[in-house]
Amino acid sequence: MRLLTHNMLACNIKGVTKGFPLAIEVTKLETKESEMNPDFLRHIYPKLDWKALHDAAHTLGLNDIPEQVEPAMLEDEDFLQKFHHALLEVHLEEGALICPETNRRFPVTKGVPNMLLNEDEV
């Protein structure tokens, strides 16, 4: 699971008001290099919750993601590379996502988060 996916996911258990961002429990990380697409990064940037991305990146040990981003930084090659790396190249292979309100644990196995709810949660 890439941080892009993490940035969109929330806990949707009945009664949970926000359920975002999900805390990350890391068992195994993997890095897969991929080609950077600056247009895609600029396009996706305004749709992200930057604070959640920043916090999640820090949980995964990516400390070079700044807390605040100015739109001008999206023209900076060096920043884009870090952004690309955090958003798309680092994968959570094994671990879990944890709801901030209920502590419900959503397991991530083989890179696929299991977001299905139990009968008493829908």
Added chain:
Amino acid sequence: MWYLCYFLHRLLDYRLPEIEALAKLHGYSDGQKVGQGLQWKQAPDHHPDSPFYYVNLPNEDIARKVATQSLLLKGMYEVWGEGCTHEELKEAVDNYAEERKEPYLAENTTFKIVIDCFGKVLTFDEQTARIQSVSYVPFKGQVQLKKPQHKFWLIDIDAQAQQNGLPPLAAKCMYFAREIGCSDRSVISKYELSRRKYLGPTAMDAEIALLMAHQALVKPGKLVYDPFVGTGSILVAAAHYGALTMGADIDIRVVRDGRGPNCNVWSNFKQYNLGEPLGLIRADNNSPPWRSDVREMFDAIICDPPYGVRAGGRKSGGRKMLNGQRDAYVIPEEMKKDHIPSTAPYTLVECVHDLFDMAARLLVMGGRLVYFFPAAREDCSESHFPKHPCFTLIANSEQILSTRWSRCLITMEKTAKYTEEMAKDAHQKHIDFKENHTQFLEDNKERGSLHSLVFRPADALVGEAQNLLAAAVGTSHLPPEVRAKYRGKYV
């Protein structure tokens, strides 16, 4: 300028929408309102399912791009002349603007003439005779059969012949035309399912999946989502055109495990050297796990929802609980870790409602939702399809499965913003569905009969025809040939 489209005689209803989508994809949208297609022209006595149409495109460059990417077009042409007889054709070609003809007939060019006859196979001698019949065209270039610079086509439609089941024409019709571009269908065999490593029972046929990607206006860098991803067959087609992809499925064995480390959704992308999906998640379309403020994330959503025809739709929630057989229950803490949640059947109406709400929320403005919808044949018109205030219907391509049932490929474009009010309504409806689960299941039961028709459409059709004939003739034993050959939309 008007160009002649000569279509393949297949997937009849998909042909015009494909050209319209590709024209838009290649930048011809100025002056076109949403939902308003291209201008089309057809000879008066031609059947609507005839493979010959004239289309108005702004220039040859766009026409060529459209033609080379299309899958259902045999070729796109600049017509130099058309007529019912060789004499009429000669006159028309002679009268065609000299400056349009001259560059293609000049010295130092290479050319070839292709002979084609719709609805009839020509012998070698007949072909030679036809090539000689256009000797009045003043070619100065060299004939070259392999990779010529210019290709000229002499196409005719045999009025008397059976024409693949289309009704005969009043008179023979001939075209002499210069080829602008023709489709490359080798991409279909590249993605053929029989060579795909990981397949499920409802994997989307390669040709249809590629056509869906055309409808969704997929191009490099676009983000495409399939909420019922299965083995990824739709996303593979989107990735072929350069899309970045994401998918979700309720069945965790399909998205996570596949059939081992080298036979799963990821490996289906590796097999073709396509970029792997950006994300695969296990989620339920009925209660999607997106953060509530995520908006306009995807450029297109393409899917084949599970309507309980080939694979039954499932949603989360205890089956027995939803249909009232047992009271709501809580899973004890010690059982939670290994608990496998049960799922309940998911009806057509509810599934489409959820799909619309999700798409309205997550698509960018102008983004497209492309999906299949099953319908009884008499219901395959615009007024019968579900609507949503955010979407405008762009195209509806019917694919006939039997004398009674069809599936329609529906293309919709997001033309209005998703509002808080819509979110509230959708939530209310969601609760309503849950409370009336049993009622909705009852109402949808009749759709169950679709099952056999989809699995064995030919048998079902022969069966129906036999029953009819048997009733009329008074015998129950008839050969299978009674099946009507032509199964076009209007016949």
